[in-house]
Amino acid sequence: MALIVQKYGGTSVANPERIRNVARRVARYKAMGHQIVVVVSAMSGETNRLIALAKEIMPEPDPRELDVMISTGEQVTIGLTALALMELGIKAKSYTGAQVKILTNDAFTKARILDIDDHNIKQDLNDGYVVVVAGFQGADEFGNITTLGRGGSDTTGVALAAALKAEECQIYTDVDGVYTTDPRVVPEARRLDKITFEEMLELASQGSKVLQIRSVEFAGKYKVKLRVLSSFEDEGDGTLITFEDDKDSDMEEPIISGIAFNRDEAKITVLGVPDTPGIAYQILGPIAEANIDVDMIIQNTGADGATDFTFTVHKNEMNKALSILRDKVQSFIKAREIIGDDKIAKVAVVGVGMRSHVGIASQMFRMLAEEGINIQMISTSEIKIAVVVEEKYMELAVRVLHKAFELEGD
């Protein structure tokens, strides 16, 4: 008998029929003797409906009142889910975030969890109840309702699993696990049985959309085993996201776990800037002040006291960043030219195995060169090598690398 937290997203509870499906799955786990905590999102579309309603009244809604409104989406789902369980003859009881209580700070619409009171939930589990908790929400120290931001229901699931010391936190979604890469680009992509947290973080931040990056960080920090499963299939064990130590010391363990890609970024290059201390801050300071997120940053050692400085931002913010640099920065730092390019894509190979295997980078660069794909930027971490290439070569690059690192299924 284990304590399991199961989190179901908006598409998994989109209508009464799907909520009945959720109840049937929970019933099967309960019949195996497990204690179950179910975390649910709002029915898909509901949060957006409520935000639109708020904006009809106030175009930029006050965040405290917006949270009061949008938290009702999950509140309706917990009631429905508890009813669906009861209809199957299972004892069930719902909790809003405030009722649990999931204590957060007071950063309305993007609050962070500070503490979870597990007293009532544990009592209910011991009394044989399935406990149904509203995801995405909590309350601050004064009882004000807060929400955790988009994807916050994953975070609620992980935080509850940590507080209750659950065996694992199962995230049910509309895919059946984490893949070596997007199957829409590479049909041979293979579902991974296991992946480490670090790899998952790199995949998530490199553009894989399966899990909210914040919930993965949270799970890593509190050592919660995460499992990604499909809520539309009853077969399969999904993908377990685990710690490096737990991985089977399988001789055949792959060096590379997956390939991520992202075509949402644009590249900005500042040409001919003086190679002097403080230049990076003079360029990126005004960008940060304008709340523009920067991803990759590259600066080469310059020749003749001058250098080129390149960084990437979201495509939607390229023009804003260019204006700032041309208006406020260019003449001040005496840059020769400032160029923007939004026809780029980022491709990254990710795997803990590359720590102990030299030559992954050179193998990657050789494969791309053989296909005539020019590499514009390179960025690396211990378990990731990311390159920027021309956008039109992105899919080719992903397919070539997927094959070269032997990630295909049987």
Added chain:
Amino acid sequence: MALIVQKYGGTSVANPERIRNVARRVARYKAMGHQIVVVVSAMSGETNRLIALAKEIMPEPDPRELDVMISTGEQVTIGLTALALMELGIKAKSYTGAQVKILTNDAFTKARILDIDDHNIKQDLNDGYVVVVAGFQGADEFGNITTLGRGGSDTTGVALAAALKAEECQIYTDVDGVYTTDPRVVPEARRLDKITFEEMLELASQGSKVLQIRSVEFAGKYKVKLRVLSSFEDEGDGTLITFEDDKDSDMEEPIISGIAFNRDEAKITVLGVPDTPGIAYQILGPIAEANIDVDMIIQNTGADGATDFTFTVHKNEMNKALSILRDKVQSFIKAREIIGDDKIAKVAVVGVGMRSHVGIASQMFRMLAEEGINIQMISTSEIKIAVVVEEKYMELAVRVLHKAFELEGD
């Protein structure tokens, strides 16, 4: 400067435009220097939508979980109302019932208010906020969400007014006050400026639908001045429901305040029963056990040791009541015959003035007799005389009495 509680029903907050109207009215009162607590219902139709959703999952929904769901209706409205006030530049803050906290017993879907913590609301009012409270809901001692039953938002408004010692509780609705009778039956019906609680209670229980009877009782008990106003008109002072002592000792004060009527009842007569102790219980005991509400009850002194026993029930329950009496009671008490009649109506004249004026009853009976209307049953209280007549004469009876007691407007 006064503290005023304003309660707006579902039709008054049915859409963003109407919510903006509510905010504009609140803003006007605020500009006069008043402190305002606004109590709102769910947008019209929302509670029924949520109940239907629950029933799709569980035909007879668990009441605790149903309350979790349906309480979200008012929660959305408080957010929207607070936003609408802010959009007008007014400081506003919303509270759910649980946040206030409005403490109730744990009778889910029909809870009763036990206590109200006015601490936070008072502080907010003193800080210049308009406080927006969700009607219809509260929480029990364990923090479970409860609802107060249909019309519960009126009760929330009155209870808050009592707790905060408000100057008055204004109930905004789709009529502009309490009338001498239904203007659809008597076009000359006149809006009353004032009416006593006792009269209002008699009018409400006699079929006037303006206010929930429970909130009127509550207001009477806690000496809260109630005022019924239209939320669709900016003119007019509505009808103040007040205490007899407060009424101006106006020489011209009418003896009769209004005429109520009701065609929802049916009459059941048990003929030829022995005039012995316990007979009323033997007849009505099985009716009460079947959860059938009984309104009027008449028993005459019998001649020759036998009597007739008559009572009224809701039309929908007449056949059920007849079956019970014929199957279980008739032979036991040796009744000669049991007759049902659903072609009846009840007409009542109500007024505190009749306490000190003899002859109202005889005047009423004479008027009806002059029109050839036969009186089937009579029931009286200190401030009410009700008669049952054939249904087809109901409107005639109302019009004749309205004229006879000089209730017409100018």
